[in-house]
Amino acid sequence: MPIKKVNLSEKLSLFADHWSPKIVGELNGQMVKLAKLKGEFVMHHHEQEDELFLVISGVLYIEMEDQTLELHPGEFVIIPKGTPHRPDAPEEVSVMLFEPATTLNTGDADSDLKVEKLQKI
Amino acid sequence: MPIKKVNLSEKLSLFADHWSPKIVGELNGQMVKLAKLKGEFVMHHHEQEDELFLVISGVLYIEMEDQTLELHPGEFVIIPKGTPHRPDAPEEVSVMLFEPATTLNTGDADSDLKVEKLQKI
Numbered sequence: 358m359p360i361k362k363v364n365l366s367e368k369l370s371l372f373a374d375h376w377s378p379k380i381v382g383e384l385n386g387q388m389v390k391l392a393k394l395k396g397e398f399v400m401h402h403h404e405q406e407d408e409l410f411l412v413i414s415g416v417l418y419i420e421m422e423d424q425t426l427e428l429h430p431g432e433f434v435i436i437p438k439g440t441p442h443r444p445d446a447p448e449e450v451s452v453m454l455f456e457p458a459t460t461l462n463t464g465d466a467d468s469d470l471k472v473e474k475l476q477k478i
Numbered sequence: 479m480p481i482k483k484v485n486l487s488e489k490l491s492l493f494a495d496h497w498s499p500k501i502v503g504e505l506n507g508q509m510v511k512l513a514k515l516k517g518e519f520v521m522h523h524h525e526q527e528d529e530l531f532l533v534i535s536g537v538l539y540i541e542m543e544d545q546t547l548e549l550h551p552g553e554f555v556i557i558p559k560g561t562p563h564r565p566d567a568p569e570e571v572s573v574m575l576f577e578p579a580t581t582l583n584t585g586d587a588d589s590d591l592k593v594e595k596l597q598k599i
Binding site: 387437 | 480481482483484485486487503504505506508510527528529530534542544545547548549550552553554555556557558561576577578
């Protein structure tokens with residue numbers, strides 16, 4: 358199968374649901390995911406996995422215990438494993454995520470927002 | 479140490495050299511790197527590592543045995559391990575790379591373009 362490039366805008370146009378990451382690539386056991394976020398997520402952490410959020414559009418707030426980061430397009434943050442964080446998107450945000458295949462969106466939190474089986478697009 | 483966000487443009491303004499990736503983040507044993515590319519690189523492959531190129535500015539061509547991909551800003555490609563590829567940037571290109579800490583820019587190729595010790599910025 359030929360190697361194909363991935364256009365982020367094109368992939369983002371394929372879905373509209375919030376808080377439901379889609380897989381758009383895989384390398385070295387890590388997944389590249391795209392997600393649209395709107396509203397407040399739950400505070401959670403990932404026991405074993407660091408997580409990268411790269412903002413593509415919109416403004417994403419990530420609340421942690423000691424600070425809240427404000428991320429604009431072209432900015433990313435790496436949340437180290439074990440760090441409680443709560444993404445908050447007052448307006449819709451598109452993000453690229455980079456994390457292991459096994460990472461659950463809600464981490465340790467028991468929440469209706471949990472998505473266990475991610476779609477590949 | 480507080481968790482900090484990374485602004486891609488800001489980091490890109492800190493260096494001007496070509497074909498010399500800088501480390502801007504690390505997660506799960508993988509590195510996030512930024513590089514500026516101009517001109518033709520050497521054909522090479524990485525024995526054990528898949529490599530992601532996300533174009534931030536400019537137009538990047540990646541020549542492979544059976545095709546040449548043309549990548550614009552907001553587009554990425556994952557080059558699977560073992561795949562010979564040659565990046566080519568007729569005009570300057572800025573890219574974000576995602577690959578294991580151990581990946582050497584020139585892969586298996588013996589080239590003056592090899593950078594063994596990457597700078598963190």
